[in-house]
Amino acid sequence: MTKTAAQKRAQAKVEYDAFLAGCPSRQLLDRISDKWVVLVLCALGDDGAPTAMRYSEIARRLAGVSQKMLTQTLRSLERDGLITRTVTPTVPVTVSYELTDLGLSLREMTRGLRSWAQTHMDEVLAQRQDYDARSS
Amino acid sequence: MTKTAAQKRAQAKVEYDAFLAGCPSRQLLDRISDKWVVLVLCALGDDGAPTAMRYSEIARRLAGVSQKMLTQTLRSLERDGLITRTVTPTVPVTVSYELTDLGLSLREMTRGLRSWAQTHMDEVLAQRQDYDARSS
DNA sequence: GAGAGTTACTTCCTGTCAGGAAGTAGGCAC
DNA sequence: GTGCCTACTTCCTGACAGGAAGTAACTCTC
Incomplete structure (x- = not known):
């Protein structure tokens, strides 16, 4: 056939x-x-379920991110259909971001990266000391 | 106790x-x-087993990488104990890189990223078209 | 009703860094 | 001695990350 x-x-x-x-x-x-993409995806629904988070919540969670980079990263994630952006016309306008199913599937990967970094940190640190000692 | x-x-x-x-x-x-880190790890032992690869082999596999970035990326991976660098004093000297066990464990993550990108490409492309159409 | 405060940005500026091009070492080939 | 090979290193320039400050739209204070 x-x-x-x-x-x-x-x-x-x-x-x-x-x-x-x-x-x-x-x-x-x-x-x-990209480091910010990975961190944003990990932050959104940090705890199991894909929770919606406000702009300022994400900014607080990701210590050290500039407003510009956060906005830029969120926009690109929205464009690629990984997150949704919802504007609520409250007193000062509030914007919330939530993972889509597509974003959720990618988050599984980025969470792996994050936990890898955290669990293997000690090994990497030890390797660096060896390396620096060898090349000195 | x-x-x-x-x-x-x-x-x-x-x-x-x-x-x-x-x-x-x-x-x-x-x-x-980092995009080059992800690509280099995916390239090393592309096919199951962690194969050693020469500098020029990796350069050829990762179309578009500059020699500077490749060298830089390989050095940082070596420093962190993710790959080993072996110099063989042949006619023109040859250098081969191989994943360590630590690198191998990280490769599992980066391979996930790569296959995610390849399998969800169509969905992302469709989302982008929707997004661009909506905002025009 | 003028001034301060709120959120979620946007704009501007500057230092850093990615990437291309060209140079280097060290040995063989012709 | 001129050229070729690999695996780099150095130099330069344009792009981009990140900080600081400005913006809009509305509310609360005094």
């Missing part, structure tokens, strides 16, 4: 290769392997 | 929090959520 056109198209879809400079998936990988 | 000093120290270890700007684990997370 020969393949239908639809089957061929489905196969072609798999051919994204993040190693190729021009490939869209490479650009996507470049975008998501 | 009260805790010994060693047990208390072991507990204190767990208190790395990547959300705090000053925390070493935050700096580590910043370092590993």
